[in-house]
Every structure is written in C-alpha cells, then in structure tokens.
Amino acid sequence: MEVFPLLALRIRLVIQKLKRAALRLKGKKKRKRSTEQRIQPARRTPKEIKREYGFEDSPAAKARAALAERQEKLKRVEDKAQALHSNSENFAATARELEKMMASRKWWQV
Numbered sequence: 001m002e003v004f005p006l007l008a009l010r011i012r013l014v015i016q017k018l019k020r021a022a023l024r025l026k027g028k029k030k031r032k033r034s035t036e037q038r039i040q041p042a043r044r045t046p047k048e049i050k051r052e053y054g055f056e057d058s059p060a061a062k063a064r065a066a067l068a069e070r071q072e073k074l075k076r077v078e079d080k081a082q083a084l085h086s087n088s089e090n091f092a093a094t095a096r097e098l099e100k101m102m103a104s105r106k107w108w109q110v
Contacts, residue, residue: 044052055061 051057
C-alpha cells in the first residue's frame with residue numbers, strides 16, 4: 001500500500017513542474033510579442049523588392065529588354081540604309097551629268 005502514496009506524490013511533482021514550465025513559456029511568448037511590435041521592417045527600394053520576387057529577371061522583363069535592344073539596332077540599320085540610299089542617288093545623278101557631258105564632246109576633245 002505504500003506504492004500508491006509515492007506514486008501520487010510523484011504525479012503531483014510532475015504536474016507542478018509542467019505548470020511551472022507552462023507559465024515560463026507563456027511569459028516568454030508575451031515578451032516575444034512585445035519585442036516583435038517594436039521591431040520595424042527595413043525600408044526597401046522598388047528595385048530591391050522586384051529583385052527579391054524575381055520580377056527583374058522574369059522572362060517578360062528579359063523579352064522587353066531584348067525587344068528594346070532589337071528596336072535600337074533596327075533604328076541604326078534604318079538610318080544607315082537611308083544614308084546609303086541618298087549617297088547612291090547623288091552618285092547616280094553625278095554619273096548621268098558626266099555621261100551627258102561626255103556624249104556632247106568628241107573623242108579628240110577629251
């Protein structure tokens with residue numbers, strides 16, 4: 001019969017330890033909440049946010065950048081083509097004038 005009182009005493013001790021541990025945990029949780037409220041989030045720039053969430057390196061962003069680059073290249077090629085066209089027209093006009101001038105001369109006047 002001595003086993004039951006010892007067992008009951010042991011159970012009471014375990015319950016008391018559990019209650020103390022629970023109280024300690026509740027106190028720690030309360031402290032954590034109060035420190036969480038005091039911590040302010042760091043301010044970030046829009047570029048940092050986009051980089052973090054992958055919008056800067058997204059396929060759409062890459063496609064937009066590639067499209068802009070192609071447009072610049074096409075503009076440069078178009079400008080060069082216009083310059084070449086105007087130079088060729090000037091050359092053709094000069095060649096026609098020279099042909100007319102040489103047609104009116106005789107071979108010994110050259």
